[in-house]
Amino acid sequence: MDRRFRLALLEARLARLEGRASARTPRETAEEGLFERASLNEVLPAAYAETPASLGLALAALAGLDRPEDRAARPLLWFAGPGDDFGEPYPPGLARLGFAANRLIRVRVRREGDMLWGLEEALRARAELRVVAALARPLSLTASRRLLLAAEAGGGTAALLLPVHAAGATVAATRWQVRAAPSPDEGVGDACWRVRLLRRRRRGASAQGPAGETETLMEWDHASHRLRLVAALRDRAWAPRRRAG
Amino acid sequence: MPRFAIERGHPDVEPDEPFALIAREAGGFRIVTANQTAEMAGVRPGHLLTDAQALVPALITEEHAPARDRAAIRHLALRATRWSPWVAGETEEEGAAGLLIDVEGCAHLFGGEEPLLADIKETLNAQGLTARLALAETIGAAHARARFAAIPSKILEGAAARDGLAALPVAALRLPHDMVRVLRRLGLKRIGDLLPLKRADLTARFGAALPRRLDQMLGREPESLSPLLPPASYRIRTMFAEPLISEAQVTRAIDKAAKDLARLLVDQAKGTRQLELVLTRVDGDAVRLVIGTASPSAHAPHLARLLKQRLDRLADRFDPGFGIDALQLSSLRHEEMAGEQHALVDGEAASAAEEITVLLDRLGARMGFETVTRPQGEESHIPERAVVWAPVAAAAHAPNEAAAWAQAAWASLPRERPFLMLPSAEPAEVTAEVPEGPPRQFRWRRVTYRVAKAEGPERVAPEWWKGDGARTRDYYRLEDEEGRRFWLYRDGLFERETDAPRWYVHGLFA
Incomplete structure (x- = not known):
């Protein structure tokens, strides 16, 4: 693992032991939330083996959009389809990521066409639904535009898990590259991720925010159902490591 | 329909070729039933196949498949719902089959009883089916006359009806073969021979079945048919004087039926969970489709949209042909519905909950209702058995309670579970x-x-x-x-x- 991360982790662990917040806490990303409401958000695993962690982050970031009243009942539609290499949603574990069983609806689709149709319908429904789907291949620009229009019309928020190495144009509001990170806890603790913003499109502005400069260490606080920023590391030269991937 | 099994359609056989259905019995294959060409050449039900082949060397045979006959009579009964919603069909011996239609209150739609019979006969004949039709006051009488009367389609009333029945053989009473044989041996050949006898004597000698069948025939004991389609208390039937040809016309008809049905439901504070649509074509073919809803609904535009979506998926199998002349929309399952939900009947769906219901129904209608599911807890500590996914449309209409139970069970698990x-x-x-x-x-x-x-x-x-x-x-x-x-x-x-x-x-x- 990266040396700087080891340092950041140690610092976080120390801060926890001393009962204080982490020393370096740039707030921008964390406070705005990783995802944008009523839009598309894409999550790209840094390697094939990072796919489950990436899906976990996508769910955590969706849960991060929840207002208190959403937590009780705002449904999460999980489109299970050909892109699911790592199995099916398991509600006893999902509850810990902020989605209780009564919020969960699984829609199983056989074909990509059905998945796109279903996503569009779900985003367009005027119920601010949360929608998650693992895509077998990246969306075409046309398809992602359709979905974006539907999300803007209905208020639905989509978290789309891209296949590894997916690249190319998108109209999604955000695209994040994700890999797992060791948790600062002593044992197997709460989930931790290293995330890097690849793209953020502000509503109404064509310019994109700064991307790719910062890799951020996020952790999931299951008590407050919030993503928390542990450390941010600026490093332009950061490159994904190929090991174990 | 005395020759149903053979006439119901065997695509490889030309009507003028000798054709028979056979079944394996003791002593070899025997003829179950034969078509007219074969019968004219002397082939009779019960003949040994070898004898029949000696008579007609060119005889084409096929093994009798009662299951297929039953499927065919069911389908025919479905088509017959154009005449009345209460229809039943069953197969009988020797390849015959019967169709029972309760036309009470329906005949006037066809201009009276005789035009109705003529219409039924014409439709069946057009499909190549020999049919003997009878119309009578009771199921028993209609059954008997259709099979045994010289001119079954003649409608008899009052004393004439009674005399007509009395002249029929006792076999017309729907009794076991043995009993019919005993009656004949005793010289009681016609129903009229039984009528003067004392009821108690008949019961003592033949059991309760005989007097009961007599009573049913004469209308002294009520009997109702067990219909192919379950009776529905919420049902809209429309007959079209001008058959519907275009898709737009069919769509409009569905919209209207959905609206009428929604009104019926609202009046009773009900919402439907399961809908059935039957469309019958001028040529007698019919299509039936059943859809479920995720939660009780009496929202006409929503119901109409679901039906149309489902119909679109059938498009390759169903086309209006020469036109659709009857439509029947029923609610097969319904539940109580709270007042505020009904506010939506005429307006557009407003609340998020209704939007979600509409969405789930649409997803289910396109991709299959079994694919849209909610998790439910199971009492098992084996991880993969602790969760089952139940279709949203079929789940009890209290997803929150079931989910709350599951959530509590999972929260008590000793350790964290994977997502x-x-x-x-x-x-x-x-x-x-x-x-x-x-x-x-x-x-x-x-x-x-x-x-x-x-x-x-x-x-x-x-x-x-x-x-x-x-x-x-x-x-x-x-x-x-x-x-x-x-x-x-x-x-x-x-x-x-x-x-x-x-x-x-x-x-x-x-």
Whole structure:
């Protein structure tokens, strides 16, 4: 693992032991939330083996959009389809990521066409639904535009898990590259991720925010159902490591 | 329809070729029924096949398939719903089959009873079916006249009807063969011979069945048919004077029927959970489709949209042909509905809850209702059995209660569970392990993971009462050096259940 991360982790662990917040806490990303409401958000695993962690982050970031009243009942539609290499949603574990069983609806689709149709319908429904789907291949620009229009019309928020190495144009509001990170806890603790913003499109502005400069260490606080920023590391030269991937 | 089995359509056989259905019986194949060409050449039901072939060397035969006859009569009964919603069909001996239609209150739609009979006969004949039609006051009388009267279609009333029945043979009473034979031997050949006899004597000699059949025939005891389609209290039937040809016309008709049905439901504070649409064509063909809804609904535009969506998917199988002349829309299942939900009947769906219901119904209608599911808790501590996915449309209409129960059960689990579960546990190759402890390194899907942290074991004992041969599992939560987290288990207790316990990846943590 990266040396700087080891340092950041140690610092976080120390801060926890001393009962204080982490020393370096740039707030921008964390406070705005990783995802944008009523839009598309894409999550790209840094390697094939990072796919489950990436899906976990996508769910955590969706849960991060929840207002208190959403937590009780705002449904999460999980489109299970050909892109699911790592199995099916398991509600006893999902509850810990902020989605209780009564919020969960699984829609199983056989074909990509059905998945796109279903996503569009779900985003367009005027119920601010949360929608998650693992895509077998990246969306075409046309398809992602359709979905974006539907999300803007209905208020639905989509978290789309891209296949590894997916690249190319998108109209999604955000695209994040994700890999797992060791948790600062002593044992197997709460989930931790290293995330890097690849793209953020502000509503109404064509310019994109700064991307790719910062890799951020996020952790999931299951008590407050919030993503928390542990450390941010600026490093332009950061490159994904190929090991174990 | 005395020749139903043979006339119901055997596409490979021309009508003028001698054709017979056969069945294997003691002594070899025998003729069950034969078509007119074969009968004219002397082939009769009950003949041995070899004898029949001696008479007609060119005889084409096919083994009799009663199951297919039953399917065909069911389909025919479905088509017959154009005349009345109360229809039943059943197969009989020697390849015959009967169709029972309760036309009470329906005949006027066709201009009276005689035009109705003519219409039915014409439709059946057009399909190549020989039909003997009778119309009578009771099921028993209609049944008897259709099979035994010289001119069954003549409608008799009052004393004439009684005399007509009295002249029929006792076999017309729907009695067991043995009883008919005994009656004949006693000289009681016609129904009229039985009428003067005392009821008590008949019961004493032949059992209760005989006087009951008489009573049913004469209308002294009520009898109703068990209809093919379940009776529905919420049903809209429309006959079209001008058959509907275009898709737009059919769509409009569905819209209207949905509106009328919604009004019926609203009046009774009900919402439908299951709808049935039957469309019948001028040429007698029919299509039936059934859809479910995710929660009770009396929202006409929504119901109409669901029906149309489903009909679109049938498009390749169903076309209006020469036109659709009847439409029947029924609610097969319905539930009480609270007042505020009904506010939506005429307006557009407003609340988010209604939007979600509409969405789930649309998803189900396109992709199949079994694909849209909610999780439900099961009382099992075997992880993969603790959750079942139940279709939203079929689930009890209290998803929140079921979910709350499951949530409470899961919250009491001793340890954290993964958020992803593999459809079936996948073997992992553990290359270094502490005996009786967690693995230090494992290989799964051609990637090697070095374990940094481990928690466990959580022991899950098999459900021995199931007798599925499952072994004890020791589950571990593992975190590798990169922070990826897995749920692995060792299958079988070392030395007690197995000498070489194997490892499996079962789930993944975020």
